[in-house]
Amino acid sequence: xxxxxxxxxxxxxxxxxxxxxxxxxxxxxxxxxxxxxxxxxxxxxxxxxxxxxxxxxxxxxxxxxxxxxxxxxxxxxxxxxxxxxxxxxxxxxxxxxxxxxxxxxxxxxxxxxxxxxxxxxxxxxxxxxxxxxxxxxxxxxxxxxxxxxxxxxxxxxxxxxxxxxxxxxxxxxxxxxxxxxxxxxxxxxxxxxxxxxxxxxxxxxxxxxxxxxxxxxxxxxxxxxxxxxxxxxxxxxxxxxxxxxxxxxx
Amino acid sequence: xxxxxxxxxxxxxxxxxxxxxxxxxxxxxxxxxxxxxxxxxxxxxxxxxxxxxxxxxxxxxxxxxxxxxxxxxxxxxxxxxxxxxxxxxxxxxxxxxxxxxxxxxxxxxxxxxxxxxxxxxxxxxxxxxxxxxxxxxxxxxxxxxxxxxxxxxxxxxxxxxxxxxxxxxxxxxxxxxxxxxxxxxxxxxxxxxxxxxxxxxxxxxxxxxxxxxxxxxxxxxxxxxxxxxxxx
Numbered sequence: 369x370x371x372x373x374x375x376x377x378x379x380x381x382x383x384x385x386x387x388x389x390x391x392x393x394x395x396x397x398x399x400x401x402x403x404x405x406x407x408x409x410x411x412x413x414x415x416x417x418x419x420x421x422x423x424x425x426x427x428x429x430x431x432x433x434x435x436x437x438x439x440x441x442x443x444x445x446x447x448x449x450x451x452x453x454x455x456x457x458x459x460x461x462x463x464x465x466x467x468x469x470x471x472x473x474x475x476x477x478x479x480x481x482x483x484x485x486x487x488x489x490x491x492x493x494x495x496x497x498x499x500x501x502x503x504x505x506x507x508x509x510x511x512x513x514x515x516x517x518x519x520x521x522x523x524x525x526x527x528x529x530x531x532x533x534x535x536x537x538x539x540x541x542x543x544x545x546x547x548x549x550x551x552x553x554x555x556x557x558x559x560x561x562x563x564x565x566x567x568x569x570x571x572x573x574x575x576x577x578x579x580x581x582x583x584x585x586x587x588x589x590x591x592x593x594x595x596x597x598x599x600x601x602x603x604x605x606x607x608x609x610x611x612x613x614x615x616x617x618x
Numbered sequence: 619x620x621x622x623x624x625x626x627x628x629x630x631x632x633x634x635x636x637x638x639x640x641x642x643x644x645x646x647x648x649x650x651x652x653x654x655x656x657x658x659x660x661x662x663x664x665x666x667x668x669x670x671x672x673x674x675x676x677x678x679x680x681x682x683x684x685x686x687x688x689x690x691x692x693x694x695x696x697x698x699x700x701x702x703x704x705x706x707x708x709x710x711x712x713x714x715x716x717x718x719x720x721x722x723x724x725x726x727x728x729x730x731x732x733x734x735x736x737x738x739x740x741x742x743x744x745x746x747x748x749x750x751x752x753x754x755x756x757x758x759x760x761x762x763x764x765x766x767x768x769x770x771x772x773x774x775x776x777x778x779x780x781x782x783x784x785x786x787x788x789x790x791x792x793x794x795x796x797x798x799x800x801x802x803x804x805x806x807x808x809x810x811x812x813x814x815x816x817x818x819x820x821x822x823x824x825x826x827x828x829x830x831x832x833x834x835x836x837x838x839x840x841x842x843x844x845x846x847x848x849x850x
Contacts, residue, residue: 506797513793517784526847527780531794534776534840538798541829545801548821549808 377456379597380606390590397583404577412570421485424478426574430581432475435504438468438585442511443536446529456593458525459600461532462515463592467585469508476501496546503542507535521600632717636725637732643702644733651733654695655741661687662745673750680749681759681810687745688738688763689770689803693792695734696774699726700782700845709782713849720838723845727775727838735767751814758813758823762806765826769802772830772837779844802829 408426415422442464449458479498480490492498511528518524601607627635644651665683669675703709712722739760746756777795781787809822 503797503800506793510794510797513790514780517781517786517790523847523850527844530776530840530844530847531780534773535798537836538801541801542797545804545825548825549804 377454379456379459379601379604380610382456383594383597383610386590386594390587390594393583393587393590397580397587400576400580401584402580404573404580406573408570408573408577412573415570418486421482424482426577428475428478428482429574430578431471431478432501433578434581434585435468435472435475435501437582438464438471439504439507439532439536439539441589442468443529443532446525446532450526450529450533455600456597458529459593459596460589461529462525463589463596465508465512465515467588467592469505469512471585472501472505472508476505496543496549499546500539500543503546504539507539511535626716629718629721632715633721633725633728636722637729640726640729641732644729650695650698651737654691654734655737657694658687658691658738658741659745661690662749676749677751677814680746680751681755681814682807683749684742684746684759685763685766685803685807685810688742688767689796689799691738692734692767692770692774693795693799695730696771696778696795697788697791699730699775699778701778701787704782704849709845709849713846719842719845723775723779723841724834724838727771727841730775731768731771735764735771738767739763755810755814758819759810761823762809762826765823765830766802766806768830769826769833770799772833772841773798773802775841776837776844779841779848782845782848802826805829 404426409423412423414420442461445457445460445464448454449461476498479501483492483498484490511531514531515524515528518527598607662683665679666676669679700709703712713719715722742759742763743756746759751759774791774795777791777798780794781791784790805822805825809819809826812819812822
């Protein structure tokens with residue numbers, strides 16, 4: 369009974385480690401975002417083509433990258449849980465889904481706001497990246513809907529892991545099919561592929577923000593996993609002992 | 619009953635028996651086959667009513683409308699793929715049968731395609747002609763629909779297996795499958811509209827064929843895994 373306590377992936381062990389780890393991700397993350405946002409919004413000079421509008425990349429690029437990163441984490445940890453039957457990795461997948469959906473939504477919103485001055489439209493149906501991102505959002509919705517439709521947690525874990533893995537194969541196909549589809553359409557002249565190479569002055573705040581967002585995502589994910597673990601293990605002894613202890617599980 | 623002494627029939631026998639059984643069931647319940655076809659025809663009727671019956675508009679939107687309608691009709695029929703077997707307990711028999719489950723699932727899915735995708739392929743020319751599609755393009759459209767609906771049936775079987783025991787499974791099934799099915803529709807509809815513009819459309823056909831082969835070889839395993847998860 370107490371043997372699994374010693375395993376690294378055991379929920380109580382994770383619960384203790386993550387409490388120590390979460391602030392170490394959060395604080396550097398916030399500092400990096402602070403640096404990135406300040407320099408990105410106030411210090412870096414205007415882009416000679418896009419003016420001030422380009423500054424939205426400091427939010428757009430990190431959230432677009434995290435939207436895909438979160439899906440990878442969700443699908444891979446679901447797969448690990450399916451193959452090696454590690455309970456914790458299913459909790460990781462469950463915790464990653466809403467975060468991933470949130471970052472996907474953020475990426476779509478910022479992309480849309482950026483598209484307004486640049487392409488003259490809030491939404492460009494012909495842009496393959498926008499379409500892929502929108503389909504990714506739908507995949508997240510489907511994943512979360514399936515999870516919430518199944519009452520039994522173990523069953524929900526496994527079923528949604530299968531869906532996430534099928535989805536990961538499909539994301540690649542979606543990307544290529546959308547690319548092929550949009551290459552048929554005229555009117556790509558609105559889009560400048562590649563764009564101007566970036567100055568170091570512009571690049572560093574962006575890199576800082578990408579790293580900062582990643583750390584923030586990591587700490588948010590840890591917090592969500594902790595809640596998830598606590599909820600899933602609510603009938604176990606360690607949770608009861610921790611809650612009843614004088615510290616109250618803080 | 620002395621089943622245990624009897625030799626287990628081969629894989630191909632199991633596949634054929636499964637397909638035959640489902641085809642027979644479909645024959646006994648023609649409504650399940652016909653309803654998606656009526657639905658397909660009705661969706662195709664809705665579009666001219668909504669966007670106007672002008673000839674250019676119909677010619678332009680025909681391939682897309684037919685493909686969207688085919689996608690929705692397939693989704694509608696997918697719901698019944700496992701549900702009756704689940705309700706009368708024969709799904710449990712499939713799960714404990716000595717035959718490999720992916721093969722049985724493949725048999726069921728093939729029967730599903732023969733009773734949903736294939737009829738769509740043969741009904742679609744009638745509707746395509748009302749959309750003023752030239753006959754040469756109709757052939758291309760039938761080919762894309764035939765290849766695409768195989769993939770749709772196989773991909774959909776994963777979703778149907780995941781949602782088989784659930785209440786409100788129908789809406790959920792659409793939510794799960796639609797984003798995954800988008801590439802098939804993109805490839806199919808665009809190949810048809812390229813053919814309508816006398817452009818090179820073979821890329822779409824090849825890609826659809828590749829998708830069909832890929833899902834033929836992979837999807838039954840995912841469906842079998844999903845069925846085991848839903849029924850444990």
